[in-house]
Amino acid sequence: MSQIKAFLTSRKIAPFVFLAPYLILFSVFKVWPVIQAVKISFTRFQGLQNQTWIGLQNYEALLSNPRFSMALRNTTIYTVGTLLVLIPLPLILAVLLNSGRVVKGTVFRIVLFLPALTSLVVVGSVFRLLLGRDGFLNSALGLFGVEPLRWLEVAGLTLPSLILLAVWRWTGINIMYFNAGLVNISKELYEAAAIDGANARQIFWRITLPLLKPTTLFVVIISIIGGFQVFVEPFILFVNGESPGNSALTIAVLIYRTAFLSFQFGPAAAMGVILAIIIFILSLLQFRYFGAFKKEA
């Protein structure tokens, strides 16, 4: 008995005991489902019990599925669109907030951060109300003589609506990331540049921006990974994610709808595998070309 106790409490065994709960859940709910997902992507379900191996048929069907190519296109446009706003805007705002030229800067930081605390379900519901035909946005634009726009009903405006929502939701968080990067830039560099007579614009382009590169990369990476998985926003903004002409159909929404509204598990799993491969390749490209992890590990 005491031998067993001594064994279990030994320094050799303890780390495995500490790790056991995590590793058990990790294996059961991460590793195993990944393997299963790949397997399911090669099968056809008839009821929950009856599965037949059909090789690559699910993947082949996806190639000729217009909804899937639409979802790929929309998700890419959405991701690029959010990057175009959500990198430069928060970066500039963070630089301004750190410039000492803003009175009560903390108040603005807090206000811009508040959206990060809200549930995307709530955000989606509120934006659906705001963007409605007689909603606040159209009424407000009307004050400036702009004709009412059908934000959520016209194919060309649905993705911009999604991007607008994303800008509101993520600007504050990205400001916080850029701020963390800015604080780490040594004050002496700025002082030296000022002594050398550099103006604010030169300091921004020659010192701030180059030294923020790691932070910017980090924000770009998480924005791309998050953008490709966008789900709740289109799912709530449009009833069950069903947008006019599938104009705001994203990969994640299509996977959910295929799996849980049409109960086609095989095709849903195949799309999941493709989404995973896309995210994996994008992450690898970034590590390779920008060396995000070079300093660590």
Next chain:
Amino acid sequence: MNVPGRPSTLIRQPEAVLHLRNQRWVWTAVITAFFVVLAFLFLIPLYWMTISSLRPQAEIFSAGTKLLPSTATLDNYRRLLSDVPYPRWFMNSLLQSTGYAVVTVIICTMGGFALSKYRFRLRNPIFILILLSQMIPFHLLIVSLFLLIIELGLVESYLGAILPLAAHPIGIFFMRQYMLSLEDEMLDAARVDGANEYRMFFSVVLPNVKPALSTLFILFALEYWNNLLWPLIVFRQPQNMPLTVGIASLVNQYRVQYDLVMAGSTLATLPFIVLFFFLRRQFTEGFAAYGTGIEK
């Protein structure tokens, strides 16, 4: 100090200095004014949600740009309590979020300790595998996880909602980084005093990582509180749903009952806004360490 060849502000003419100061002041005013406008724009959605929840039902749609309701009323909240099981949803969210945060903090703290303060074979492969798992999109897993919880009999249960999300890669990464800074001498002192590894964990390690524990706890609770996708798959019965799934069921209709949705959304948003003002440091530290997508 005057360095030859370098222009120094000290030799500028007094008028020029005054002019510069004026210019500086003007810029501060302009930039601050810009932020005031921006802050108002950013407050609109939260303001509109709250004020809509207080408008008479018929007015919510036709409010235009009216910033205040004709009469403020709590009718929407009354209907929220009588027409849908809102108190149940709120309790479910509270219990599931707390349960999720407790389970996840415990396993990530234990695991993070093993990965930071012990040397053993497979340590680095395990750590790298966990980091890589961060890249797995949750949508790859939803079908197999759904079939798995059916098989395990965990559909409609709190455990079914909590356990599949608990092996959190960022949680264990965060604890590992935090514990790397614990001093080995302190642990060795406890060992010399005769404490075994587990006693040492409880009496020496845990008291020294309290700030990390509270940061992670708040973040995980917020993450679950705001999560939709997995609870949406686990819960179909209204009495088991958390707030997000309940509100989503009200929104995902062609004729949305915005009176209920706005009142429900306001009540669902309030707790973490209030908590944020009390625990700002934990929130910002957590988010900063957190990085990758808090929700998917």
